Amino acid sequence: MDTATILSHVDHTLLKPEATWEQIKTLCDEAMEFGCATVCIPPSFVKQAAAYVQGNLKICTVIGFPNGYNTTAAKIFETKDAVENGASEIDMVINNGMVKDRQWDDIAHEIAGIKAACLGRPLKVIIETCLLSDMEKIKLCQLAAKEEVAYVKTSTGFSTGGATREDVALLRENLPASVKVKASGGIRTLEDGQAYLDLGADRLGASALVGEARKQG
DSSP states (O other): OOHHHHHTTEEEEOOOTTOOHHHHHHHHHHHHHHTOSEEEEOGGGHHHHHHHHTTSSEEEEEESTTTOOSOHHHHHHHHHHHHHTTOSEEEEEOOHHHHHTTOHHHHHHHHHHHHHHTTTSOEEEEOOGGGSOHHHHHHHHHHHHHTTOSEEEOOOSSSSOOOOHHHHHHHHHTSOTTSEEEEESSOOSHHHHHHHHHTTOOEEEESSHHHHHHHHO
16 A cells, blocks of 8 residues: 555544644645645634635544543534534544443434534544443444444544554444444554554544655655
8 A cells, every 4th residue: 555545544633732723734734735534633723724725625623522521512512613614524532431331322312413413524433442341342333333423433542542453453343334443543654554444444543644654755
């Protein structure tokens, strides 16, 4: 797999709380230069970034980030606001406390509400695999598939771990072909990126891969 193909699956990401507009603008420039799938940025920059790229790049943003324990109503409001501001894709963080309490109906209700607020835009459900048992991951795959989301995503990158090969393989095995996998967190090299794609991921959340590609010339 060549570098351009790997980068075409990348959500070029900057979600650090101290991120500035100049850094976000550079991120957009890099993503457009290297043909990335999207930039993934904080909600407060979505409107400005959408105006800056003028339709030449998809803008992804995050909801309930990074802990996921906002109320469902707050997450739905965030989603509506992001869509109005020009977001092309939405990555929501699951409420992992609900997972531990086995509140499956509440989780499904939240996913459904946020998906409706996306108005047809792709929804990725971040399940924070490092905090969950395999049984919990599989159950969330089943819920995500039932709600017909676009992706299940491994991680925020802000918890105790990121994507692993084992988790990507587990998610892919337990999702229908209609629901894709996004590997995110700790993907540092193009070789890592290719490995996750080979395991069945369709999208990569990464901040380092464009820089790696530039080094290669």
